Structures are given as C-alpha cells and as structure tokens.
Amino acid sequence: MSQQQAMIAQPITFYGAGAMAEAIVRGLIGRSVVNAGSLTMLNRSNSGRLEELKHRYNVKTNNDPAETTEILRESPIIVLAIKPKDAANVLRKLGPLLSDNTLIVSVIAGLTIRTIQDLLGRKQPVARTMPNTSSSIGLGATGVSFSKEINDQDRQTVMTLFQAVGTVTVVEEDKLEILTGISGSGPAYIYYMMEAMMAAGIRGGLTPQQCKELTVQTVLGAARMVQQTGEEPAALRAKVTSPNGSTQAALETLDKGDFFETVIAAVNRCAERSREMGAALKEGIS
C-alpha cells in the first residue's frame, strides 16, 4: 500500500458500531486516511461499546436519539453498518433526514440498492459494498456496486475509503452475493480450517501454541505464495504433493469428504442466504 494515501476530508458517520464498522474505522485510522475526529460511530443502546470505541480510536460516538438525529441530518457520508434485520426500521427513519447529496454507503449483506432507496423513500446516491473484517489490518477485500445517482466525486470517495483498508473490486450489483460467498464470509471458512488444523495438531501431541504458530504461518505463507509467485493455487498445490506421498494421502481424505464441492456448495449457500435476506427486506416494504 502506498504511503501517500489519499485523505478523505468529509466527516463520516457509521450507523452501527459493531464488528464491521470497527474493522473499517480501525483500518482508516491506521492508514491515516481520515482524522479520527471526523469519524462518528452510532449505535442503538450499547453505551459500554461506544465508550470502548471512543477510548480505543478517539472517534466521536453517540446513541442519544435526539442527538443522533441531528448528527445524521448533517452527515455528508453515512455508512450503514447495522444488521439486515434492523435495516428496514433504520432506513425508514433515516430517509427524511437526508439531503439530496448525502452519500449512503451500505455494508449490509443482501440489501439491494433498490431496497435501500425504497426504504429511504428517495433516490439517494448509494454505494452498496461487501467488505470483510480483514479491513481492520488493511488487508480487506471489498466488493462495490454504485447506484446510478452516484457522481464521480462520490465514487472516488468510496474507492478511497475502501482502498485504504485493502483491495476493492467493482462489480455489477447482481454479483455481490457470490462475492459475499467468497470474500465477505470467506475469512470465517479459513478460520474454521485453521481451527481444524490446530485441533488435529493438539490431538497429535503438539502444544496449542505450537499449533497456532504453525497453522498461522502456513496459511500466511500459502496466501503470500499465490500472491508473490503469480502461480495458480493448483500449480502450487502440485508442488507440495509428492506422488503417493503424505500430502496426496491427506488430499484424498479431504476428497472422500467431497472437500472441493463442499466448499463450492458453502459459497453458493452463502450467496443464496444473502439473496434470501435481501428478499425478506424487499418483501417488508409495503
């Protein structure tokens, strides 16, 4: 990542102060793309959480209903970082507070641009994004789609925001669900794999600390190998796999559990679940 990262001068309000909002805020501050004082994080009721965030990042926080209304009314950029189940209520109340050029950036899984605008009751400029939690260390992978109301400056702001915390892939909106299956939820699959590898090592007599160190370095090294050598994962896998050797035996065991197709099914189910959540929100509009 370049040292001369573009700055975002406008204040940004995070509507929702949970795991994903924190990941982005931590990344933005870590990369000095924003001044902490220009970030505000709002939640519904968890004041302890806001205290923690204020202490950790020096950001402004609030959950007083009257004050948050004023903050939202005056925010040029609002990042929606609430759960899908809370989105309908929040967006219905938010719509009347916006001005025509308030930029809405959503990280909410499944929620389409059309549904966001319908719930807001106005054709707001919207960037629908799907980041992941690795944004917190600047290694996020974010997918983005823009509504047609977005102007070039807003588009650049959104690109700057997410490029500051990792890579950005602009896609057609109907590809965001499958993208969620790969990169939005993907860290969880890798962690699950790591959990299983560590459990195996512990059962085999290694210490938890040894297992963690070995597993982390293995995952890190494998990802970096793909990135730095430019070789395909399949080619790199072949280099690890001696004919009739131990790796082949392990991979055959994975294949007995239909590993490859199971991962594909998991990614597809994730995408499908995102669409289901989006459809439920759409149906809720009446």
Ligand SMILES: NC(=O)C1=CN([C@@H]2O[C@H](COP(=O)(O)OP(=O)(O)OC[C@H]3O[C@@H](n4cnc5c(N)ncnc54)[C@H](OP(=O)(O)O)[C@@H]3O)[C@@H](O)[C@H]2O)C=CC1
């Ligand atoms: N976690 C992840 O890996 C990723 C998540 N996402 C998306 O990010 C969004 C947030 O997820 P995540 O951060 O994990 O969720 P969390 O449960 O960690 O956070 C949700 C936040 O929303 C707040 N909130 C809920 N209702 C309101 C309301 N009416 N007014 C103000 N604040 C409210 C909660 O406040 P309180 O605690 O006070 O109720 C909380 O701060 C989801 O839509 C998810 O799809 C996208 C990519 C990856």
Ligand SMILES: O=C(O)[C@@H]1CCC=N1
């Ligand atoms: O599980 C979820 O719904 C969110 C979306 C992507 C990652 N976490």
